[in-house]
Amino acid sequence: MKKIIAGTLGNCVHVAGIMNYLNLADQEKYYTDFIGIGKSVDEIINLINEKKPDIVALSYRLTPEPLYQILEELKEKIIENNIKDIIWLFGGTEPTSLVAKEYEIFHKVFDGSEDIDEVIAYLKGQDLSKEESYPKDLINRIKSKYPYPILRHHLGLPTIEETIESIEKVSEAKVIDIISIAPDQNAQEFFFDQENMDERLNGAGGVPLRSKEDFKELHNAAQRGNFPLLRSYSGTKNIIPFAELLKESIDNAWCAVPLFWYSELDGRGPRKLIDALKENQEVMKWHGERNIPVEVNDPHHWSLRDAHDSIAVAVAYIAAYNAKKMGVKDYIAQYMFNVPASISPEMDLGKMLAKIELVESLVDDDFNVYRQARAGLASFPTNLYQAKGQLAASAYLAMGIKPHIYHVVGFCEAHHAAKAEDIIESAMIVRGILKNEFLGSVDMTKDKNVLERKNTLIKEAKVIIDTIESLNLSVEDPLIDPATLTEAVRVGILDAPHLQGSKIAKGTLKTRMVSGALYAYDEKQGKIINEEERIDIILKEAISKQ
Known part of the structure; x- marks a missing residue:
């Protein structure tokens, strides 16, 4: 020493x-x-x-x-x-x-x-002018900087040429550790049957990647500066071949895959829910066998559709549990703050701490969990000055959970797709927050209201989890059984207001924001209902229809 x-x-x-x-x-x-x-x-x-x-x-x-x-x-x-x-x-x-x-x-x-990277690197005896100072895999990249997070930003512009140029600029700026490639929706769904693409939609939602060589060009563009890792969205169809493509072309830093979504549940793919569950589990297993980290991004998908906080916490556990049971060794748990956008900071932090406690209860010698935090896109105003303030405020709150990865959402995203200059500026705003962390920060995780909300949500999430487990006692592990999970959606144990009219979900859940937190709400009685009440009503209805 x-x-x-x-x-x-x-x-x-x-x-x-x-x-x-x-x-x-x-x-x-x-x-x-x-x-x-x-x-x-x-x-x-x-x-x-x-x-x-x-x-x-x-x-x-x-x-x-x-x-x-x-x-x-x-x-x-x-x-x-x-x-x-x-x-x-x-x-x-x-x-x-x-x-x-x-x-x-x-x-x-x-x-x-000096940037934080330079100061930490000096203490570690690293020379940031040399390529070997930048780990080429996610876990070692995290370890090279923790307790300060590595930074991630997504990038996908309407043309490959624009995207390559932006990757080069961001890499040279040395401000982002992971660039998340955003293929357009055509690529995600029809990469392997491109004859079915609607050419009018090329570049919608991301970069129009059409060959393995296109992906390799993006990887080559990142081989400079601080040599950021690359990762990409998973496909919504042919997802194992898409996983193989990403591994071979960009050495995908980690896989992000849903459990319930990219299916008939959200319309982002043609799969039946039960088939999507099976295939998504297979994707987790495929990556687990190859020691590639996995993120299951369901918790915020439910919150983005206004499911109340208890469901989001329960699904955070179920998602991590499925990853563990599929053999994933390194799990990336994403914690999206500001969802819904009107949630209060203390209720938001309590919600995240509840997720963390349940998810990290699964940690053992064969299952590691890494925290990834980010701001919710809907919380960003179109006014770019105010959006910069929101990025800083959300990042400061998120530092309370000591993330291993901070997913920087470009301040401009509510206004326009982030270009290199926007990404660099957004990253520098977050790096300014990290400099403040040098001074020590107020530990908001010890706040009385935060802890009370955390404990309430853990209790309610366990009601949901226990109920799903009780739906089918004939299977060994109901929480990873696709039929049981499908049934949980069908009867409304897992539900969201935005799923009204769904062919597979019940779609009758009503929620309301009360004192900065999102609750299940009985509109007829005009009151919040707890999970025991809500589940009891659902099960009685299910029995009456049998």
Whole structure:
């Protein structure tokens, strides 16, 4: 364990920067010792002789003129005292950093413009000018920065040429660790039977990828800058062949697949719900066998259709449970904040903590969970200035769950599809939030109202989970049985207001936002109903129809 001593020079009393650095060093398992403010050169020399550090970090953030004399004295005393084998670091403003560089004492000079990646990399002994400093797989990429999250952004413009150019620019900017490719809807559904594409819809919703070579071109575009990983949406049809395509062409960083969706339930594919469940489980299994991480994105799909919070929490557990049972070893649990857009921050955080507690109860030696947070798109206003504020506010709230991945949603998305410049700016806004995390943040997860909501949702989610398990006692594991899960949707245990008129879902659930949280609501009685009441009504109706 290397020892760092750190303090400020001369009469400088500005310690925020040096304390931030020591906090980072602590997390990287250095032994740190803050020696105080306004230290003279003689005091520093004496402390070096006393403490025998490996690294001495000094800061000076006042006007640069007095620094010349201080550093001249320091250089002389280093030679005079024959001080060797110590790494000297300097932190200051841009003007004082320019002075520090003149004296050739310091191995590294920080002027405050450095990004978090550069600071962490230095502590880890990495050289970010070299390709090998950027892990080529997701899990090692996460480990290279945690407890600070790696950043992800999606990208898919109407032409391949525009998309390639944007990937190159984003990669060179070194601000995003994962670029999520968004193929257009035609590619997702008809890649393997392109004769069925409606050519008028080319480029709708993403980039019109039509061959493996197209995907490879995107991968080649990312081989620069910080060498971001690539991943892509799964197909909505022929999904195993699509998974093979992504593995072979872009080395898909992880698979995102639904459990219930991309089926007759949402109309994003032709599959019957029971068939979609089976095929989506097969996709999880396929990736699990190849040690490729998997994300099952159902929880926010239900919330996006105004299912109440208890259903979202229950489905978060069911989705992770299915991934585990299909042999997935590394699970990416996505936590989409601001869904619905009117949910309050404290109720939102309570909802996420409830999901986390249930999902991470599944962790064992063979099943790891990594948290991915993001803002909900519907929460972004079309006013771009306000949208930037929403991106920052949502990111700050999300840092409360200590995500391993932060999915940056471009501030412009409610106005126009994000181009390279928008992605870079959005990433820099989030990186500004991460810099604030250096200072330490208020632990909102300990708030009384947040914890109360978390505990209520866990209790209600367990009612839903237990009820689904009781639907078919003849199968060994109802939570992964496609017929049982289909029945849970058919009778309305899993339901959403937007599914009204569905041929497979009951579509009768009513929900209402009350005091910043989304509840099941009985419109006739004009009141919130808890899950025990709601499920009891559903089961009685089901029995009466038999």
